[in-house]
Amino acid sequence: xxxxxxxxxxxxxxxxxxxxxxxxxxxxxxxxxxxxxxxxxxxxxxxxxxxxxxxxxxxxxxxxxxxxxxxxxxxxxxxxxxxxxxxxxxxxxxxxxxxxxxxxxxxxxxxxxxxxxxxxxxxxxxxxxxxxxxxxxxxxxxxxxxxxxxxxxxxxxxxxxxxxxxxxxxxxxxxxxxxxxxxxxxxxxxxxxxxxxxxxxxxxxxxxxxxxxxxxxxxxxxxxxxxx
Numbered sequence: 001x002x003x004x005x006x007x008x009x010x011x012x013x014x015x016x017x018x019x020x021x022x023x024x025x026x027x028x029x030x031x032x033x034x035x036x037x038x039x040x041x042x043x044x045x046x047x048x049x050x051x052x053x054x055x056x057x058x059x060x061x062x063x064x065x066x067x068x069x070x071x072x073x074x075x076x077x078x079x080x081x082x083x084x085x086x087x088x089x090x091x092x093x094x095x096x097x098x099x100x101x102x103x104x105x106x107x108x109x110x111x112x113x114x115x116x117x118x119x120x121x122x123x124x125x126x127x128x129x130x131x132x133x134x135x136x137x138x139x140x141x142x143x144x145x146x147x148x149x150x151x152x153x154x155x156x157x158x159x160x161x162x163x164x165x166x167x168x169x170x171x172x173x174x175x176x177x178x179x180x181x182x183x184x185x186x187x188x189x190x191x192x193x194x195x196x197x198x199x200x201x202x203x204x205x206x207x208x209x210x211x212x213x214x215x216x217x218x219x220x221x222x223x224x225x226x227x228x
Contacts, residue, residue: 002058002068009065010051013207017130018043024127027120028111046134053138053207060146064138066206076208083201084209088216091197095190095221103225107184112222121222129215136179136195137202137210144171172199 022039025031057064066076104113115121148167156163176195183191194217202210 003055005068006054006058006064007051009067010047010054013050013130013134014043014047017046017127017134020123020127020130024123027123029114042131046131049139050134053134053142056146057138057142060142060149062142062145062203063206064142066208079205080209080212083205084212085216087197087201088213089220091194091213091217092220092224095194095217096224099186099190099221100225102186105186107186113226115222115226118223118227121219121227125215125218125222129211129218132179133198133202133207133210133214136175137198138207140178141171141175141199141202144174168203172196172203175199 018039021042022035025033025035025038054064054068058068063069066079102108112124115124145167148170149163152163152167173196176192176199179195180188180192198210198213201213
């Protein structure tokens with residue numbers, strides 16, 4: 001039953017991410033990329049990374065997704081709001097204060113600099129938030145945590161306190177570093193520290209809260225920087 005839930009959640013994540021990617025490409029101006037091909041490729045990538053990530057998260061003693069063990073829907077929504085939406089808006093506000101000056105830098109992607117509406121901001125935020133969280137938090141962070149927990153398992157009887165913290169800390173830092181490395185020089189610092197916050201959110205409250213936080217941070221920053 002748990003495997004069926006993992007596959008069902010992975011399929012839902014893949015479908016939603018594929019739709020967001022397709023809408024993002026369709027909305028891009030002068031885009032030469034096929035929306036259909038983007039949706040197909042994104043669906044496959046997220047299905048593979050998402051299903052493996054959820055399985056590894058389970059073996060790493062992480063919940064992975066809030067919907068694997070749903071006890072009460074109101075509590076699930078509350079967790080997404082408390083650990084996802086609210087921290088996301090705070091992160092977006094911090095990014096706005098520190099990086100507003102560089103919003104029109106040539107190093108910023110043209111589709112971001114050229115956004116004209118709330119819809120542009122919404123679609124770009126949803127596309128990047130879902131894809132990046134599934135790859136860097138659900139898959140990469142979970143794999144790091146699984147590896148480090150097995151690596152340090154032999155010394156757990158000697159230093160149980162250290163072993164309880166160190167694998168999570170290393171996993172968050174290393175996954176955030178990889179996340180930051182795919183951003184440009186202006187976005188590296190924000191991506192690194194933002195990635196650590198998103199990693200903590202993922203460990204505490206699952207991939208749904210991490211996606212919500214990432215989306216809200218981007219949506220607030222993009223809307224405040226380019227539309228108002």
